[in-house]
Amino acid sequence: xxxxxxxxxxxTLSEEAFLTINCTYTATGYPSxxxxxQYPGEGLQLLLKATKADDxxxxxxxxxxxxxxxxSFHLEKGSVQVSxxxxxxxxxxxxxxxxxxxxxxxxxxxxxx
Amino acid sequence: xxxxxxxxxxxxxxxxxxxxxxxxxxxDHENMFxxxxxxxxxxxxxxxxxxxxxxxxxDIPEGYSVSREKKERFSLILESASTNQTSMYLCASSxxxxxGETQYFGPGTRLLVL
Numbered sequence: 001x002x003x004x005x006x007x008x009x010x011x012t013l014s015e016e017a018f019l020t021i022n023c024t025y026t027a028t029g030y031p032s033x034x035x036x037x038q039y040p041g042e043g044l045q046l047l048l049k050a051t052k053a054d055d056x057x058x059x060x061x062x063x064x065x066x067x068x069x070x071x072s073f074h075l076e077k078g079s080v081q082v083s084x085x086x087x088x089x090x091x092x093x094x095x096x097x098x099x100x101x102x103x104x105x106x107x108x109x110x111x112x113x
Numbered sequence: 114x115x116x117x118x119x120x121x122x123x124x125x126x127x128x129x130x131x132x133x134x135x136x137x138x139x140x141d142h143e144n145m146f147x148x149x150x151x152x153x154x155x156x157x158x159x160x161x162x163x164x165x166x167x168x169x170x171x172d173i174p175e176g177y178s179v180s181r182e183k184k185e186r187f188s189l190i191l192e193s194a195s196t197n198q199t200s201m202y203l204c205a206s207s208x209x210x211x212x213g214e215t216q217y218f219g220p221g222t223r224l225l226v227l
Contacts, residue, residue, distance in 0.1 A: 032213035043117070043203055043218035044156075051213040089155060099144060099207050099214050100171075103155040 002027040006090045006104035013080055013111050021075040021107045023064075023090035031092040033057075033066050033073040034101070038087040047075075047088070082111045116140070117219035119204055125225045132191040134222050136204030143209035145187035146216065147171075147179060150201040162187055163209065194226045 007022040025033070032051045036044040048057030050066035050073065057064050062077045073090060090104040120135035138145065144163050148156040148171075158171030160179040168179050176198060180188045187206075191198055201223050205216040 034215075036218075041220075043220045044205075045218065046215045049213065049215065093213065099209075099216070100146070100158060100161060101216060103157075105153055105155040 002031055002092055002094050002102050004090050004092055004102055004104040006088075006107055008105070008107065010108035010110055013109070015082055015111055015113050016079045017111075019075070019077040019080045019084075019109070021088055021090075021109070023073045023075065023104060025071050025073065025090075025092050027071070027092060027095065029095050031095060033064070034091040035062070035064055035073070035075050036089040036091060036103075038089065038106075040086070044089060080109070080111045082113050085109055085111045117204055117206055117217050119202075119219040119222050121222050122220065123223050123225075125227065126191075126194050127227055128195060130191075130194050130226075132194050132224070132226075134189040134191075134202055134204075134224075136187045136189070136206075136219055137185050138187075138204075138206040138217070139185065140206065140208075140217070141184065142206035142217075143184070144207045144216075145181065146205040146207075147177075147187065147189045148203045148205065149173070150203055150221070156203065159189065194224075196226050198224065199226045200224060 004025045034049045035047040037047045048059040050057040053068035091101045094100045117138045147159040162168045162181045178190045204219040207216045
């Protein structure tokens with residue numbers, strides 16, 4: 001079945017540093033890809049998504065490009081803020097009925113001022 | 114705004130107790146999901162429902178059951194709680210079957226089984 005691997009954390013950065021969180025996947029067919037974010041004490045919320053190859057999802061300064069040739073969907077941000085401290089999850093559709101997702105293990109990001 | 118609410122943020126239960134976790138969504142979504150979240154494991158799907166009274170087992174259904182009597186409400190039941198069910202439980206909903214549709218999550222219930 002479809003699966004996703006994302007880089008282990010925690011990732012600790014200083015404010016205004018460049019962020020990359022790696023995500024690679026294995027899938028049959030053409031899955032949709034997502035990044036979800038979980039702020040402390042909250043549920044997950046969608047950060048960005050891409051539904052076909054070469055699409056770029058973007059939101060709040062974060063970007064990720066759906067790369068079919070490298071089966072990757074790396075998350076990037078040019079200048080992180082303390083308020084970006086959270087857990088980030090990469091996910092993709094399973095290709096099954098019901099829009100079910102499979103999630104990566106999550107990457108903790110800590111941004112220091 | 115889509116809103117998914119869960120009945121409790123924190124619960125403490127004893128081993129062997131029957132535990133009910135409730136989830137309500139206000140967007141008339143057909144699909145609803147229960148996940149558990151554990152450090153290093155991400156989110157794992159426990160059960161999925163695609164309509165009233167319809168359900169499917171997810172990846173880790175053992176020790177759990179679900180109920181969906183109304184479209185907006187999806188309940189997770191731990192028939193006899195055990196310490197290995199201590200976890201964060203997340204409910205989500207989404208519209209039916211459009212690939213790439215977003216799932217909307219509740220705030221989670223942190224369950225401690227003693």
